[in-house]
Amino acid sequence: MTEKELKVKPIKNGTVIDHIAGGQALNVLKILGIGADADVSLSLLMNVDSKKLGKKDIVKVEDRELKEGEVNKIALIAPGATINIVRDYEVVDKYEVDLPDMIIGVIRCQNPSCISNTQEPIKSRVLVKGKNPVVLRCVYCEQPITENIADYLI
Ligand code: CTP
Numbered sequence: 001m002t003e004k005e006l007k008v009k010p011i012k013n014g015t016v017i018d019h020i021a022g023g024q025a026l027n028v029l030k031i032l033g034i035g036a037d038a039d040v041s042l043s044l045l046m047n048v049d050s051k052k053l054g055k056k057d058i059v060k061v062e063d064r065e066l067k068e069g070e071v072n073k074i075a076l077i078a079p080g081a082t083i084n085i086v087r088d089y090e091v092v093d094k095y096e097v098d099l100p101d102m103i104i105g106v107i108r109c110q111n112p113s114c115i116s117n118t119q120e121p122i123k124s125r126v127l128v129k130g131k132n133p134v135v136l137r138c139v140y141c142e143q144p145i146t147e148n149i150a151d152y153l154i
Pocket of ligand 1: 010011012018058060084088089090091
């Protein structure tokens, strides 16, 4: 990458989430549970030019190495995103996110009378029936969730 293309400075240690579909960076942070009160150094690039995607977002989280289990669920809204683990300025690990078979506590069921919506201690559980396109199904009431997945983030 040339100096001219470098929009945000490299990080010394942490995690870079690259190749996020343009405009989805804030939903990625939501899924990861990184909110305004999170005590982490974050850099966000939104809608930068990408050869592969047209426009892409990038999230850099400093001094935190995100675990595969916690980042994979971002494939709900950013399939194809790449996770780069950076140590002492070098990328030491790189992989593409891959959805797990079940996602707990991230997506609300679309059915308002589902017990996961009506009974407080019951956490939402959705089965991943398809990855591309993403097809989800509620474990409790079998309601499919196929469109506007970002609208159902908890
Ligand atoms: N990066 C960073 N800080 C570093 C090293 C890398 O912020 N110290 C970022 C880069 O800006 C890039 C991502 O991490 O967004 C991956 O880095 P690298 O593997 O060097 O880039 P590419 O080869 O372009 O990655 P890919 O092949 O995955 O597109």
